[in-house]
Amino acid sequence: MLNQLLPQRVDNTYHGHRLALWLFSLLLLMKIGMNLGAIFNGHTVASSADGIPLDTFTPAGARAVLSLLALLGLSHVMVALLCILVLVRYRALIPLMFLFLLVEHLSRRVIFQVMPIARVGKTPGFAINLVLFALEVGGLTLSLWKAGDTPPIAAEPERASG
Numbered sequence: 001m002l003n004q005l006l007p008q009r010v011d012n013t014y015h016g017h018r019l020a021l022w023l024f025s026l027l028l029l030m031k032i033g034m035n036l037g038a039i040f041n042g043h044t045v046a047s048s049a050d051g052i053p054l055d056t057f058t059p060a061g062a063r064a065v066l067s068l069l070a071l072l073g074l075s076h077v078m079v080a081l082l083c084i085l086v087l088v089r090y091r092a093l094i095p096l097m098f099l100f101l102l103v104e105h106l107s108r109r110v111i112f113q114v115m116p117i118a119r120v121g122k123t124p125g126f127a128i129n130l131v132l133f134a135l136e137v138g139g140l141t142l143s144l145w146k147a148g149d150t151p152p153i154a155a156e157p158e159r160a161s162g
Contacts, residue, residue, distance in 0.1 A: 004144050005099060007092045014091035020142035024087060024094060027101070027135045032080045034128070038073030042066040049128070051119035079104075098140035105133055 004015060014021065038045050043062075046052040046069055054062045083101070086093045 001144055004095045006096065010090050010092050012089060012091045014094055014143075015146055016095060016143035017145045020094065020098070020139045020145075021087070021091075023135050023139035023142065024083070024098065027132065027139060028080050028083050028087070030128075030132065030135075031076060035073035035076040035080070039070045039077070042069045042073075045069065049123060049125050050117075051121055051123035051125065052117060053120045095140060095143040098136060098143050102133075102136040102140055105129075105136055 034045075037049075043054060043066060046065060047054050052065065054065065057065065079101075083097050086097050
């Protein structure tokens with residue numbers, strides 16, 4: 001399993017279950033969409049999806065929260081772009097990227113337990129995060145699963161122009 005997480009050769013050869021590639025793509029699409037929303041529509045995301053009572057904050061406090069939310073969104077988009085590069089060019093690292101995303105997700109949960117954010121009412125953020133967690137766990141499991149004697153999935157070789 002360690003050889004699948006940290007392959008000696010990083011290429012476009014993928015040894016896991018094909019479904020994990022689809023789950024990885026879906027996960028990235030969801031993350032990019034959510035985080036672009038946090039960057040460009042932060043007030044709505046913070047107040048409705050996350051349940052943060054921005055109206056109770058001072059104007060400067062609300063701006064600070066929205067700025068931090070946008071910065072967090074930007075960092076998540078950058079990680080997602082790195083994941084897209086892995087999906088397109090370096091598929092041998094797919095299990096490692098699933099593990100990375102899962103550890104990041106769980107670390108955020110721990111931080112929110114230690115330093116909770118005041119929230120108002122029930123928010124869809126919990127359900128969405130549950131779906132993301134399921135995709136990460138399922139994708140990691142499938143990406144590490146070697147299905148019998150099936151050959152590894154490799155992208156088509158590049159054709160030499162000439």
